[in-house]
Amino acid sequence: MTSLYFDIRDDQWPLVYDENYNVSFLGLEKFHVFDAKKWRNIIQILKNADLITDNLLVKPLEAQKSDLLTVHTKQYIRSLKWSMKVATIAEIPVLACLPNMLIQYAYLKPMRLQTGGSILAGKLAIERGWAINVGGGFHHCCSSRGGGFCPYADITLLIRFLVTHNLIQNAMIVDLDAHQGNGYQRDFLGVPEVYIMDMYNRNIYPRDKRAKQAIRRKVELENKVEDLEYMLKLRQNLKEALKEFKPDILVYNAGTDILDSDPLGLMRISEIGIIKRDEFVFEICKEHNIPVVMLTSGGYLKKTARIIADSILNLHRKGLISGKKEF
8 A cells, every 4th residue: 555645625626736846956946947936836826816725735745665666666766866867867967966865855855746746646536537736747757767857757657556556447648748758658568558649749859769659649740830730630639539448547748838939849839729728638538527637747938837827727617627526
């Protein structure tokens, strides 16, 4: 058994977040394009809009070594004790010069907490019909290696925990981050119980050909794709995917790096386009009576937090999420 799974009060929302998700070490996070306070900013906007209070949020527990070893190799977990290794994964070269103890506390601990949040959100989605981890979505990390700011394989762990606890028999991953989700794809290569739909920019990192073999519905996009083409392809392909496969849960990797002007995604999706994208995914899950768990994943601009918060507010306005039990 794991301490990561626990019951929440009926009045709590399956919105998983902890203040310690946020990364901060001596200001060095400013050297990375990623907004290291994104998660805090999302929650603050939701509070300001009177959607949520601290008392209604769900605080997860940090994934422990025993939890991580459900998926990760001992060799990989050991390798994170080397600052150079973590600097490569986080894409912040200066970290290689810092004591590993500081890196463990300031970077890896928040990432383990977010990983615990993803695992817990999977359970809550089964119980409530939906859940959102305001963090997680580390889709470039697999059992034996990290990369692209992703040190732990939270998507693989989320699904493995649900299977191990007999809560599901199969799952669908719908990855709408701008980048190919090569981490969990390597983990689920040759696993028919996990259906992967990945819609990404084919011209950017990671271009992992081996991992692509795990994708059952591959939607490769070009640079500068705009709202109309994007939404048409999303609607067509997700509808077809759900005709081919009936999942016990849908894991939605909702990266916002598809946003116009994002320096890494190189796509041109508007803020409204992202909100409509999320709305469609939740709408089709509700229509098919499929529990959905959303992870916030990539998004590299300061305004990303506002867009994610606006999307969550829109899901609530449309009646697609609420504090009431759906299931």
